[in-house]
Amino acid sequence: MDFEFLHNGVSYSIKLEKTDSDGYKAVIGDREIPFNSSRISLNSFSIIFDGESHVVYVAESDGALFVHIDGHVIRLDKSNGGRNNFSGGGDVFGVRDEVSTPMPGKIVKILVNEGDRVTIKQALVIVESMKMENKIVSPTDGEVKSIHFSDGDLVQPGQPIIKLIPAQ
Amino acid sequence: MFKKILIANRGEIAVRVMKACRELGIKSVAVYSTIDRNALHVQSADEAVCIGGAPPSESYLNIDSIIATAKKTGAEAIHPGYGFLAENYLFAERCEKEGIIFIGPNSKAMKLVGDKVASRAVTEKAGIPLIPGMKEKSVDPKKCLSEAEKIGYPVLLKASAGGGGKGMRVARNKEELKEAIESGMREAKTAFGDPSVYLEKYMEKPRHVEFQILADNHGNAVHLFERECSIQRRHQKIIEESPSPALDNNLRKRMGETALKIVEISKYNNAGTVEFLLDENKNFYFLEVNARLQVEHPVTELVCGIDLVHAQIRIAAGERLWLKQEQLSQRGHAIECRIYAEDPENNFLPSAGKILFMKEPSGPGIRHDCGVYSGSEVSVYYDPILSKLIAHAPTREICYKRIAAALSNFPILGIKTDIEFLKDVVNHQEFMAGNTFTNFIEKNMPGWSPRTNIDQLNRAIAAAALFSSTPKAGTSFSESVSMMPSPWETLGAWEIAHGNLK
Numbered sequence: 001m002d003f004e005f006l007h008n009g010v011s012y013s014i015k016l017e018k019t020d021s022d023g024y025k026a027v028i029g030d031r032e033i034p035f036n037s038s039r040i041s042l043n044s045f046s047i048i049f050d051g052e053s054h055v056v057y058v059a060e061s062d063g064a065l066f067v068h069i070d071g072h073v074i075r076l077d078k079s080n081g082g083r084n085n086f087s088g089g090g091d092v093f094g095v096r097d098e099v100s101t102p103m104p105g106k107i108v109k110i111l112v113n114e115g116d117r118v119t120i121k122q123a124l125v126i127v128e129s130m131k132m133e134n135k136i137v138s139p140t141d142g143e144v145k146s147i148h149f150s151d152g153d154l155v156q157p158g159q160p161i162i163k164l165i166p167a168q
Numbered sequence: 169m170f171k172k173i174l175i176a177n178r179g180e181i182a183v184r185v186m187k188a189c190r191e192l193g194i195k196s197v198a199v200y201s202t203i204d205r206n207a208l209h210v211q212s213a214d215e216a217v218c219i220g221g222a223p224p225s226e227s228y229l230n231i232d233s234i235i236a237t238a239k240k241t242g243a244e245a246i247h248p249g250y251g252f253l254a255e256n257y258l259f260a261e262r263c264e265k266e267g268i269i270f271i272g273p274n275s276k277a278m279k280l281v282g283d284k285v286a287s288r289a290v291t292e293k294a295g296i297p298l299i300p301g302m303k304e305k306s307v308d309p310k311k312c313l314s315e316a317e318k319i320g321y322p323v324l325l326k327a328s329a330g331g332g333g334k335g336m337r338v339a340r341n342k343e344e345l346k347e348a349i350e351s352g353m354r355e356a357k358t359a360f361g362d363p364s365v366y367l368e369k370y371m372e373k374p375r376h377v378e379f380q381i382l383a384d385n386h387g388n389a390v391h392l393f394e395r396e397c398s399i400q401r402r403h404q405k406i407i408e409e410s411p412s413p414a415l416d417n418n419l420r421k422r423m424g425e426t427a428l429k430i431v432e433i434s435k436y437n438n439a440g441t442v443e444f445l446l447d448e449n450k451n452f453y454f455l456e457v458n459a460r461l462q463v464e465h466p467v468t469e470l471v472c473g474i475d476l477v478h479a480q481i482r483i484a485a486g487e488r489l490w491l492k493q494e495q496l497s498q499r500g501h502a503i504e505c506r507i508y509a510e511d512p513e514n515n516f517l518p519s520a521g522k523i524l525f526m527k528e529p530s531g532p533g534i535r536h537d538c539g540v541y542s543g544s545e546v547s548v549y550y551d552p553i554l555s556k557l558i559a560h561a562p563t564r565e566i567c568y569k570r571i572a573a574a575l576s577n578f579p580i581l582g583i584k585t586d587i588e589f590l591k592d593v594v595n596h597q598e599f600m601a602g603n604t605f606t607n608f609i610e611k612n613m614p615g616w617s618p619r620t621n622i623d624q625l626n627r628a629i630a631a632a633a634l635f636s637s638t639p640k641a642g643t644s645f646s647e648s649v650s651m652m653p654s655p656w657e658t659l660g661a662w663e664i665a666h667g668n669l670k
């Protein structure tokens with residue numbers, strides 16, 4: 001079976017073949033990775049890669065896969081024909097004209113007004129989340145195009161709080 | 169002894185107190201907010217009562233509702249945990265008035281030590297060394313600015329009613345201080361309902377060393393040695409250990425005696441912590457008293473072999489202290505790592521969401537005080553602490569190796585956590601060498617990101633493909649359970665039996 005995953009904005013294609021009862025071969029790019037896997041539970045696999053024994057944990061939610069291997073958690077997003085599933089805004093995912101919060105919270109204070117000139121990394125909004133104040137900064141130099149929330153409003157991740165017109 | 173205790177808290181600490189109650193044969197009452205119906209503390213208690221909405225002000229800070237619940241359920245005592253109402257002397261006072269035992273210090277001592285400025289005045293008079301700072305709290309930015317000139321920059325702005333790093337800001341000049349006062353006062357008001365702040369001289373490279381104390385209601389007190397809590401981010405501890413690599417027996421004895429003196433002059437009772445800063449020349453300065461059970465209490469429990477929650481309950485019930493200072497000693501070494509739902513790659517911003525899967529670490533010398541489970545929702549409303557991982561070992565070296573191994577085998581999937589970051593801290597040469605100062609993270613871990621290599625990434629992709637290729641079993645546990653028809657669904661028409669079932 002063929003799959004495509006996004007990790008840190010890079011797309012990886014994988015072809016997975018079953019070679020015997022618990023033997024597999026993965027082809028990722030030009031690398032061939034043979035391994036032996038046995039499913040231990042819904043979320044865990046005992047995998048032997050080239051003689052090295054690993055327990056790998058996997059869970060999925062809305063097309064995002066979380067894989068725990070060697071003490072690392074690696075997030076992989078299922079890719080659909082080149083379109084990715086990211087829903088965030090702001091500077092993280094390349095949409096540089098919106099400011100949003102990475103977690104739900106309450107808007108404590110909007111620090112700018114519509115039409116203001118802003119510079120990259122300038123604090124635009126203070127959001128309180130889990131009783132801590134967090135500054136959300138501008139992903140770009142530019143101008144404030146519109147403000148979509150007011151002080152005291154609750155905001156969800158990915159909702160644009162402020163839209164910007166990036167400087168040329 | 170009490171028959172029933174209400175636990176006015178949530179998360180891992182509520183669960184931990186409930187376990188102690190069960191061990192002592194005491195019934196426990198959980199209180200919960202509307203969004204915490206499925207929280208672990210609700211499942212861990214003998215009784216559970218919903219006390220209000222999700223915002224803490226409507227539930228875990230709702231004194232009237234908590235007192236009414238204690239009366240309704242017949243709880244004779246209330247354990248406040250840490251945070252929320254734990255250090256609110258008005259709550260302790262209210263309990264005293266209503267004839268409910270507050271498991272913590274008396275309200276007068278709590279009021280004194282909780283007012284950082286008033287406690288400074290009292291301790292200064294007793295000759296206890298203090299960091300230079302403002303003599304009174306203020307809500308006036310101008311006053312703070314002029315005081316800062318006297319103290320000299322850099323200064324540390326603190327919430328007078330504060331704790332847990334909330335409202336705390338470092339300012340290196342006038343401009344920074346102006347901004348710090350504005351946001352610090354606002355955060356203090358939200359977190360504690362009191363915007364007052366004060367300033368003290370900011371020390372660049374101190375260690376944070378604190379002493380655990382236990383005092384009964386009859387004037388007897390002991391200390392249970394130190395915890396070093398220098399590894400902090402956002403002025404909040406994330407790794408604590410005991411003994412401190414910086415103390416020798418002589419210094420330990422002097423600091424312990426100072427801690428007991430503070431207990432005596434403030435007429436403090438029950439469990440508490442006396443915090444000190446230790447400078448590079450091994451001078452120590454009194455910082456504040458934390459009038460509660462600390463998050464990091466397990467390291468002391470493991471090293472001293474004493475259950476602090478048991479002790480709190482027995483003291484609150486009026487027992488005389490059964491411990492003598494000369495009987496107490498430190499056995500081996502303990503390290504605690506706080507597991508937070510937060511993103512260490514992104515300024516430790518809190519991360520809310522659903523824990524899709526987790527597996528608790530275990531093994532010799534490993535303790536895990538946990539408030540969540542696979543399927544838990546981590547809400548935006550409360551402190552993002554999920555659990556605490558604690559290791560105990562005969563030596564510091566085995567201890568940090570033990571906790572590092574446990575951290576590598578501790579999957580929490582679905583939300584961001586600080587687990588990988590913590591593992592890299594305890595594996596850091598400077599940590600292993602015991603060079604733990606409060607600036608450790610900014611100095612040794614700047615721009616941290618996880619160090620995954622291409623092999624690990626390829627193997628993770630292979631596992632993800634494997635997981636995705638078996639869709640039925642590949643869904644999360646709750647979904648796959650609901651996909652399986654229950655026997656009742658395949659049984660045909662049926663009804664619940666009515667009437668006498670005998």
